[in-house]
Amino acid sequence: MQPRDLSAHDEYVAGRGIEEVARELGREPDDLVKLASNENALGPSPKAVEAIRERAESVHSYPKASHADLAEQLAERWDVAPEQIWLANGGDGALDYLSRAALEPGDAVLVPSPGFAYYSMSARYHHGAVREYALSKDDGFAQTAETVLSQYDGERIVYLTSPHNPTGSVVAPADVERIAAGTDEETLVVVDEAYGEFADVDSAVELLGERDDVAVLRTFSKAYGLAGLRLGYAVTPAEWADAYARVNTPFAASEIACRAGLAALDDDEHVEGTVETVEWAREYLAETVEAPTYDSQGNFVLFEVGDASAVAEALKQKGIIVRDCTSFGLDECIRVTCGTKPETRRAAEAINEVLAER
Numbered sequence: 001m002q003p004r005d006l007s008a009h010d011e012y013v014a015g016r017g018i019e020e021v022a023r024e025l026g027r028e029p030d031d032l033v034k035l036a037s038n039e040n041a042l043g044p045s046p047k048a049v050e051a052i053r054e055r056a057e058s059v060h061s062y063p064k065a066s067h068a069d070l071a072e073q074l075a076e077r078w079d080v081a082p083e084q085i086w087l088a089n090g091g092d093g094a095l096d097y098l099s100r101a102a103l104e105p106g107d108a109v110l111v112p113s114p115g116f117a118y119y120s121m122s123a124r125y126h127h128g129a130v131r132e133y134a135l136s137k138d139d140g141f142a143q144t145a146e147t148v149l150s151q152y153d154g155e156r157i158v159y160l161t162s163p164h165n166p167t168g169s170v171v172a173p174a175d176v177e178r179i180a181a182g183t184d185e186e187t188l189v190v191v192d193e194a195y196g197e198f199a200d201v202d203s204a205v206e207l208l209g210e211r212d213d214v215a216v217l218r219t220f221s222k223a224y225g226l227a228g229l230r231l232g233y234a235v236t237p238a239e240w241a242d243a244y245a246r247v248n249t250p251f252a253a254s255e256i257a258c259r260a261g262l263a264a265l266d267d268d269e270h271v272e273g274t275v276e277t278v279e280w281a282r283e284y285l286a287e288t289v290e291a292p293t294y295d296s297q298g299n300f301v302l303f304e305v306g307d308a309s310a311v312a313e314a315l316k317q318k319g320i321i322v323r324d325c326t327s328f329g330l331d332e333c334i335r336v337t338c339g340t341k342p343e344t345r346r347a348a349e350a351i352n353e354v355l356a357e358r
């Protein structure tokens with residue numbers, strides 16, 4: 001027998017792993033600089049690592065207290081009720097919960113193009129339809145209320161990404177509010193703030209006090225350096241509180257993930273160091289690399305390089321792994337994650353060499 005017809009479903013194209021590329025090139029992983037997946041260049045929060053070690057002995061139990069404690073801590077941080085915090089297996093898992101909670105079969109979601117692939121993948125898994133709104137290179141991929149509303153047509157969920165992946169542009173809460181006000185009462189506006197810690201705009205969580213049609217996505221994968229652990233959450237409207245228990249996977253985040261998350265939340269030094277490094281690297285890359293770029297508020301910078309696949313391949317031969325943005329529909333762009341200072345300097349030099357040779 002066969003699974004159901006999955007021909008409309010896409011595969012998620014991740015940035016390539018360092019071991020995978022090292023094997024292909026016949027080199028040691030340590031010789032390579034991986035700046036392809038917007039991971040934390042400083043590694044995980046040391047406090048989280050300690051918590052993971054400490055809790056290893058207790059993973060025979062289902063996570064109960066840790067899950068509740070983490071939801072409570074996050075609720076306090078965002079000034080919402082614990083029921084509004086929907087913990088999940090990564091931010092991606094939280095997107096699935098929002099799809100499950102919001103979509104009837106055939107309902108449509110509106111997603112940015114270019115944009116993060118999982119919004120539409122999740123909608124399709126939940127028997128939803130997908131429409132796109134275009135962001136334009138001409139205005140630096142600006143995400144204004146007009147851009148979104150002029151392309152909105154009654155979809156059930158509208159996705160905004162702030163900072164936007166892969167371009168780095170942001171949406172101010174005032175614009176989120178305009179979008180929420182300009183869409184139907186039954187439309188949920190989801191603001192994906194996976195890179196929120198790196199931006200100097202306020203979080204859209206502040207809108208949840210007055211609105212019941214905005215949700216915000218956050219993750220421990222980027223600023224907290226816990227991408228491998230899979231921990232993220234949505235902050236949802238107060239009115240949605242009892243939906244979580246009806247749509248989530250039992251024990252939605254693991255014991256280790258919850259304990260590590262709690263420790264990481266307490267590790268200001270690590271987050272601050274991360275943000276400082278990113279701010280430095282973002283500026284260094286934009287100034288040093290001899291290619292047109294866009295103003296980024298994420299932990300990455302997008303460059304116009306001509307033939308992105310060829311440039312990414314040439315960089316790989318020099319041991320630098322970046323993201324070829326062809327899969328985002330930007331076949332002239334590469335996205336370069338902010339690395340440590342030595343990694344970032346080496347990457348900038350290599351990019352300039354490759355561009356000069358072409």
Ligand SMILES: *Cc1c(COP(=O)(O)O)cnc(C)c1O
Nearest residue numbers: 090091092116165194219221232
């Ligand atoms: C990284 C990322 C996420 C979430 O990633 P998880 O690892 O699943 O938490 C969500 N949205 C965007 C735009 C991202 O880049």
